[in-house]
Amino acid sequence: MRNELRRLVRDPGLFVVVVLVFASLGLFIAFPLGRVLQTSLFPRGVFAPTYFKYFLEGRPYLLRPFLNSLTVGTLVALAGTMVGFIFAYVVTRTDVPGKAVFRWIATLPIISPPFLLALSAILLLGRHGIITRFVQANWGFTWNIYGLPGLVLTETLAYFPLAFMTLEGVLAGIDPALEESALDLGASKLRTFTRITLPLATPGLAAAILLLLIRSLEDFGNPIVIQGRFPVLTVQAYLAITGMYNLPLGATLCVILLIPTVVAFILQRYWVTRRSYVTVTGRPSTAGLRSTEPWIKWPLFGVVCLLSTIVVLFYGMVFYGAFTKLWGVNYSLTLENFAYVFSTGATYLTNTLKLAGIATPLGGILGVLIAYLVSRKRFPGRATMDFLSMMNFAVPGIIVGIGYILAFNTPPIQLTGTAAIIVLVFIFQRMPVGIREGIAMLQQVDPTIDEAAADLGAGFFRTFRRITLPLIAPAVVAGMAYMFSACITSISAVIMVVSARWQLITVALLHEVDNADLSQAAAYGVVIVVVVMLAIFLLDFLVGRVLLRRGKHAR
Amino acid sequence: MCKKWCVGALLLLTVVAAAWGQKVLNIYTAFDVDEAKIYIGAFQQRYPDIKVEWVRLSAGELLARLRAEAGRPGASLWLGGPSDTFILAKQEGLLAPFKESLGWQLLPERFKDPDGFWVGIYTGFIAFASNTEFLKKNGLEPPRSWSDLLKPEFAGKISMAFPYTSGTGYTRLATLVFLFGEKEGLEFERKLSTVVSHYTRAGSAPVTEVGLGEVAVGIAFSHDVIAKGTAKGYPVTLSFPEEGTGYEIGAMALIKGGPQLDLAKIFYDWMLSAEAQSLFKAWSRVPLNPEAELAEGLITADMIKLVAYDAMWAALNRDRLIAEWQKLTGF
Numbered sequence: 001m002r003n004e005l006r007r008l009v010r011d012p013g014l015f016v017v018v019v020l021v022f023a024s025l026g027l028f029i030a031f032p033l034g035r036v037l038q039t040s041l042f043p044r045g046v047f048a049p050t051y052f053k054y055f056l057e058g059r060p061y062l063l064r065p066f067l068n069s070l071t072v073g074t075l076v077a078l079a080g081t082m083v084g085f086i087f088a089y090v091v092t093r094t095d096v097p098g099k100a101v102f103r104w105i106a107t108l109p110i111i112s113p114p115f116l117l118a119l120s121a122i123l124l125l126g127r128h129g130i131i132t133r134f135v136q137a138n139w140g141f142t143w144n145i146y147g148l149p150g151l152v153l154t155e156t157l158a159y160f161p162l163a164f165m166t167l168e169g170v171l172a173g174i175d176p177a178l179e180e181s182a183l184d185l186g187a188s189k190l191r192t193f194t195r196i197t198l199p200l201a202t203p204g205l206a207a208a209i210l211l212l213l214i215r216s217l218e219d220f221g222n223p224i225v226i227q228g229r230f231p232v233l234t235v236q237a238y239l240a241i242t243g244m245y246n247l248p249l250g251a252t253l254c255v256i257l258l259i260p261t262v263v264a265f266i267l268q269r270y271w272v273t274r275r276s277y278v279t280v281t282g283r284p285s286t287a288g289l290r291s292t293e294p295w296i297k298w299p300l301f302g303v304v305c306l307l308s309t310i311v312v313l314f315y316g317m318v319f320y321g322a323f324t325k326l327w328g329v330n331y332s333l334t335l336e337n338f339a340y341v342f343s344t345g346a347t348y349l350t351n352t353l354k355l356a357g358i359a360t361p362l363g364g365i366l367g368v369l370i371a372y373l374v375s376r377k378r379f380p381g382r383a384t385m386d387f388l389s390m391m392n393f394a395v396p397g398i399i400v401g402i403g404y405i406l407a408f409n410t411p412p413i414q415l416t417g418t419a420a421i422i423v424l425v426f427i428f429q430r431m432p433v434g435i436r437e438g439i440a441m442l443q444q445v446d447p448t449i450d451e452a453a454a455d456l457g458a459g460f461f462r463t464f465r466r467i468t469l470p471l472i473a474p475a476v477v478a479g480m481a482y483m484f485s486a487c488i489t490s491i492s493a494v495i496m497v498v499s500a501r502w503q504l505i506t507v508a509l510l511h512e513v514d515n516a517d518l519s520q521a522a523a524y525g526v527v528i529v530v531v532v533m534l535a536i537f538l539l540d541f542l543v544g545r546v547l548l549r550r551g552k553h554a555r
Numbered sequence: 556m557c558k559k560w561c562v563g564a565l566l567l568l569t570v571v572a573a574a575w576g577q578k579v580l581n582i583y584t585a586f587d588v589d590e591a592k593i594y595i596g597a598f599q600q601r602y603p604d605i606k607v608e609w610v611r612l613s614a615g616e617l618l619a620r621l622r623a624e625a626g627r628p629g630a631s632l633w634l635g636g637p638s639d640t641f642i643l644a645k646q647e648g649l650l651a652p653f654k655e656s657l658g659w660q661l662l663p664e665r666f667k668d669p670d671g672f673w674v675g676i677y678t679g680f681i682a683f684a685s686n687t688e689f690l691k692k693n694g695l696e697p698p699r700s701w702s703d704l705l706k707p708e709f710a711g712k713i714s715m716a717f718p719y720t721s722g723t724g725y726t727r728l729a730t731l732v733f734l735f736g737e738k739e740g741l742e743f744e745r746k747l748s749t750v751v752s753h754y755t756r757a758g759s760a761p762v763t764e765v766g767l768g769e770v771a772v773g774i775a776f777s778h779d780v781i782a783k784g785t786a787k788g789y790p791v792t793l794s795f796p797e798e799g800t801g802y803e804i805g806a807m808a809l810i811k812g813g814p815q816l817d818l819a820k821i822f823y824d825w826m827l828s829a830e831a832q833s834l835f836k837a838w839s840r841v842p843l844n845p846e847a848e849l850a851e852g853l854i855t856a857d858m859i860k861l862v863a864y865d866a867m868w869a870a871l872n873r874d875r876l877i878a879e880w881q882k883l884t885g886f
Contacts, residue, residue, distance in 0.1 A: 060885030127712075128768035144711065146753055228753040231886060243720035243756070244877065245619035328767035329788055344592065347608075409623060417629040499629045500581040500610040511588060511611060514756055516763030 004378045013460030018379055021370060025388045027413075028428045032403025033395065036258075039406055040251035051252035061236070066256050069217055069233045072148065073260070076155040076216040077209045083156065083307060084163025084208060085201075090304045092171040093197075094297040105308045106161040108315055111532050113489040113506055115221025116525045117154040119513060120317040121145055122226065123522070125153075128328050130317070146228025154222045157311060159215045163208035170204030171197075189296065210268035217261050218396030220492035221506075225513050233257040234398045234492065241402055241496070251406070254399040265394035315529075321522035328518070337523035345524060348505040353531070355419060355502070356487035359426035364480040367431040371438030372468055376450060393432040400429050401496030417499040425494055426487045433482055441475030442468075481539040485532040580818040581629060582609040583617050583810070585636035585722060587759050587783065590838050594634075597834055598825055605818055613757050614640045614722025621649045621810065631813025632822055637722040637803035639729070641673040642870035644808070651809040653820060658827025658844070666804055666843050673808040676826060677840040680859060681727055681800045682777035684762050687790040689771040697794040698772060701731070701743065710750045712771035714761040717886070719877045722803065723758025723776055728880060729869040730801025733862045741879055748884035759783055766791050776803070777854055781839040793854075799862040805840070 009015065041049050055062040087106060091099050109117065124131050125145040136142050143149070174197065182192040220234040227235055233253055240250035321327055325334045341349075367389075373379070374386045392400055404425055408415035415421040445468075453463045469476075491506040498507050505528060512521035584591045588611050595607050610629075612620060614636030621628060621644060633641070633650075644650050645668060653659060654671035666675035683704075685697040689712075698704055704713060716724030732740035752770050755761055761773025762780050766789025773780075777793060784791030807826055809819050825831050832847035839850045 059882065061881050064885055122769070126767070126769050144752070229751060229886075239717065239720060239756075241623075242616050242619055243613075243717060244615070245622040326788060329790070344588075405623065414627065416624065417627070498610075500583065500608055501629065503610060514760055515587060515589075516760050516767060516769070517589075518767070 004380055007378060011460050014377060014379070017369065017460065018373065018377075018381075018385075021366070021373065022381065022385065024366070025385065028424055029388055029391050032400065032407040033391070035406035036251050036254050036399060036403045039247050040255045043248035049252070051249050052255075055252065055256060061231075062253070062256070065231045065233045065236045065253065068148075068230055069257065070260065072151045072155065072223075072230075072232060073213045073216040075148075075152045076159060077213040079152065079156045080160040080212040080216075081163045081167075081205060081208045083160040084165075085167050085205065086300065086303055087160070087164040087307070088167035088171050090297075090300050091168055094300060096297055096301040096304075102304055102308055105311050106164050108161075108311060109158045110161050111485050111489070111536065112315070112529045113221060113491065113509070113525065114155075114158040114219065115225050115491065115510070115513075116318055116529070117158050117314055118150065118222040118225035119518065119521055119525060120314040120321070121150050121154050123317045123321050123327065123518060124314070125150070144228070146226055147230035150226040150228065151223060151230065151232070154226060155216050155219055157314060158219070158222065159212050162211055162215065166208045166211065167201065167204050170201050174200045189293070207268055210264045214261055214264050214268070214394065217257065217264070218398070218492065220396075220398050220495070221510075224510065234396060237398055237402065238495070241405065247406065250402055254396075254402055257396055258399060261396055262394055269390075318522045318525045318529075321519055322526045324519050326519060327522075337519050338527070340520055341523045341527050345505060345508055345527070348503050348508045349527065349531070351502055352488055352505045355422050355504070356426060356484055359423045359430070359487055360480050360484045362423070363427040363431045363483055364476055366427065367433075367435045367479060367483075368438045368469070368472065368476050369464075370431075371435045371442060372464060374435075375439050375442045376447060376468075389435055390432050392429050397429060397490065397492030398496070400425065401493040404493075405496050416497065417501065419502050421497045422494055422502055422504070425497055426483075426490070429490070429493050430483045430486045433479060433486070436479075438472060438475055438479065441472040445471050477539065481536050484535050484539065488532055488535070489528060577604060577606045578815070578818055579606045579608055580631060580815050580822060581813075582607055582632045582634055582819075582822070583620065583630040584609055584611055584634040585614040585617055586611065586634065587757070587779070587838075590782070591634070593834055593837050594826070594831065597831065598822060601825065601830075602821065605821065607822075609634075613716070613720045615717070615720040615725065616756070618644055622647065625649070626812050628810045628813050631810055631815045631819035633808045633810055634822075634826070635676070635805055635807065637726050638673065638675065638806045638866045639725060639803075639870040639873060640722055641668070641806045641808055642867060643873055645670075645672040646870070649811055651811040651813070651816065653809050653823060656820070656824055656827065658824055662827075662843060673806045674823075674827065675804040675843050676807050676832070677778075677805040677835055677842055678802055678856065679776040679778050679805060679840060680795070680802045680854065680856075680861070681723070681730055681774065682780050683794045683796070684765045684773045684775055684780040684784055684791050685794065686765050686768055686771050687792050689768065690792070697792050699794055699797055701734070701796045701798055703796075704772065704774075705746055705750060709772050711752055713747070713751050713773065714753055714755055714764050714770040715747070715751060715774040716758040716761065717754045717756060718880055720756040721758040723774075723779075724754070725869070725873060725877070726776075726801050726803050726864075727774055728876060730862055730864065732876065733801065733864055734798055737876075741876075741883055744880060745883045748886060754886055762791065763789070765789070778838055778840045781854075782837070786839070795859045797860065799860045801862055801864045802856070804843075804866065 040051070041047060051062060087102060090096060091102060122145065123129055126132065127142070132142060179192050179196050182196050187195065218234060220238065223232045223235045224238070233256060237250050237253035237257065240246045240253060322337055323333045324331050325336065370385065370389045374382060404421060405416065408421060449467055450463055453467045458466065489506065491510065494504055495507055498504055505524060509521050509524035509528070512524060582595070591609060591611060595609060599605070599607055617633060617636060618640045641650070650672045652671035656674070659667055659671055659674045662674060667673065683698050690697060693708055695708055715727060718724040718728040728744060731743050734740065735743060759775055759779035761770065762775050762783040764770045765773040766784050766787065780791065780793045785793065807823060809816055809823065813819060827844060829844050829846035832842035832844040835842045836848055836850040839853060841853060841855055
């Protein structure tokens with residue numbers, strides 16, 4: 001400890017940076033969350049947790065959303081993980097054709113605003129949806145997509161790719177030699193799967209389930225569109241603040257939501273990840289066991305094809321909807337909706353691009369800086385910095401937004417209504433991903449290079465700029481591309497801080513859905529998806545290439 | 556080549572200069588997005604040097620926003636929404652008076668705040684919107700009484716707005732209280748909550764949902780039923796409850812502490828003019844300026860049975876009624 005302090009004092013550059021990073025994390029992550037807690041427990045300065053009392057008494061407007069959120073979360077976590085596992089198994093363990101296509105389809109929900117799925121669920125399966133009408137005309141029965149079924153369906157589709165990506169890595173990390181030995185010793189395929197593959201994948205499965213549970217609990221976009229008479233916590237917290245300005249109620253709902261989310265996050269981060277059974281030492285073997293038996297691979301292939309078709313159908317529906325004149329009545333094709341988006345929505349689009357464009361480099365640099373400090377430097381409070389910076393990864397966006405309203409609505413720091421507050425929300429909500437990427441990349445760079453630079457007399461800034469940054473540039477670019485698209489598609493936190501002057505395109509889309517102007521909403525959705533794809537492509541192509549080349553030189 | 560550049564630079568300069576010289580007015584409006592564009596667009600044509608930036612919020616959300624921004628509002632003018640929310644906002648010191656406005660002075664007492672804190676611009680009536688295809692297929696009549704809504708045929712196929720987010724929603728709740736008394740009115744709302752498909756945040760949203768066939772019946776203001784339903788080509792029909800229905804005086808006000816009150820006053824006066832009020836034709840609203848042109852086949856107060864709607868009482872009891880409503884319905 002004393003040693004660490006001494007080192008900190010000896011390197012003034014490092015010292016200043018650590019203090020600044022702590023100050024910003026404290027002000028823009030810890031303080032807003034603290035305000036939420038404070039408002040729920042001490043509404044007017046005195047300890048009066050009225051709504052917690054009501055919650056424990058079982059008042060339906062508090063208890064019901066809690067149970068509903070948990071129900072949806074559990075179902076989505078299980079269904080999404082199952083779907084993700086099937087995808088991952090097919091991609092890593094069979095030799096079916098079209099794997100690249102499946103992988104591409106699975107990334108669609110990640111780069112689009114999640115609530116697009118809720119929108120297309122209504123276009124397809126709503127009471128006047130395309131499928132609903134077809135089924136009703138031919139078989140005479142109908143259903144209600146609003147509420148639990150719609151929530152589970154849309155969130156499963158939105159979040160299964162996360163399970164897929166987690167499990168693909170896990171399955172690829174299981175040494176096929178183990179499975180082969182089991183087969184050689186006479187075990188059947190099924191037995192090998194249940195006794196070897198599945199147990200080895202269990203930590204990955206648990207991680208995926210918890211991750212999906214968190215995502216579903218904090219989802220705001222889908223529920224606000226499709227929750228029907230099945231209220232969930234995020235939406236109720238939003239309504240309590242924006243509809244009633246009942247700050248204690250909103251804050252209490254936030255805390256009730258925060259508890260299961262944080263428990264799941266801690267389990268996922270500190271328990272599950274410790275129990276991963278890595279069986280690969282050295283290179284990941286991609287060659288090896290493949291299920292080639294037709295009776296295994298073709299049914300699985302069929303399932304994956306079906307699921308992919310559903311995903312494509314959902315997105316295709318948004319495109320189709322965007323070109324129809326008046327959804328539900330007049331299905332003739334038109335470009336009017338896009339004319340609308342580019343006239344009325346032009347300001348929202350430029351606002352979004354502008355603010356995301358400012359937030360992305362700032363968040364990217366801060367994220368890399370924190371990653372560097374946390375994984376490379378020794379100083380007091382390192383673990384705290386790590387935890388603080390990852391906090392908003394677990395805290396639902398709606399709570400971040402409400403925290404910002406509570407923290408920055410009154411002096412000394414009055415930011416509501418400005419562009420700055422949106423940029424800050426973007427930075428501190430989306431930065432953790434950049435940090436993850438940064439840490440992963442840093443772990444592959446030998447620390448002796450840093451040390452050599454330090455030995456040769458370079459200070460903190462010089463080492464960071466000349467050695468570290470060029471080496472991890474690819475990760476920074478990837479992280480920033482992700483952050484940019486996440487900013488453009490985000491809604492849950494920023495919906496609390498948008499203003500007359502600074503309105504964003506996702507919020508505008510939601511207004512159209514509110515008004516049930518589905519064609520116009522779909523047109524907004526198409527524009528968002530196209531912009532995100534363009535942005536990722538451009539960032540990847542331009543910056544990535546330039547930086548990568550420089551990075552190679554440095555190496 | 557050089558000439559091209561010069562022209563380009565000059566063009567850019569004029570654009571920048573024009574943007575620089577333009578004054579900006581921020582407005583919060585409870586009007587539907589498509590509707591707000593009609594009035595704000597017309598205003599901008601009339602006053603091209605004033606640029607209007609605006610946000611649509613439902614009336615309850617708008618009040619919540621003003622409470623949240625207390626004293627440091629992001630807009631200078633509040634356009635549209637039932638007077639109940641304006642009365643409450645005045646009580647809480649969120650509005651600025653404008654008694655100098657000629658339009659305010661000319662309006663009859665019952666349509667304005669006596670101290671000039673808000674002014675009426677239109678009236679509207681709570682009504683039912685029904686999907687005609689649904690009615691035909693099931694051999695049903697559109698609901699003509701509040702109790703018709705509880706018919707089993709409509710169960711799970713009704714949508715209406717939250718009373719806390721939406722001015723329409725609260726007008727409905729208050730109407731039922733005025734009609735049946737507080738206890739019975741709330742009890743009726745509780746019964747409704749067991750048959751609704753879902754609640755919406757915006758008051759006019761149920762109309763489009765009825766048009767789309769997402770629900771069979773919606774409760775909304777009659778002008779929204781016409782403008783967003785029948786006039787748009789949806790299979791929607793309009794009906795009123797025979798026991799009597801509630802109404803709003805849609806209002807407008809200056810927001811206290813607003814950044815551009817001088818520009819807001821120009822809009823305020825313009826909105827009360829016959830020229831602006833004639834634009835209500837497009838949305839089948841009933842204008843309050845007697846010189847304004849009326850929409851064809853417009854429904855006015857003398858054609859339907861109205862309850863004695865006491866906007867002052869509705870305003871003063873809003874927070875209490877909504878808390879009760881939440882406790883009873885659980886939404």
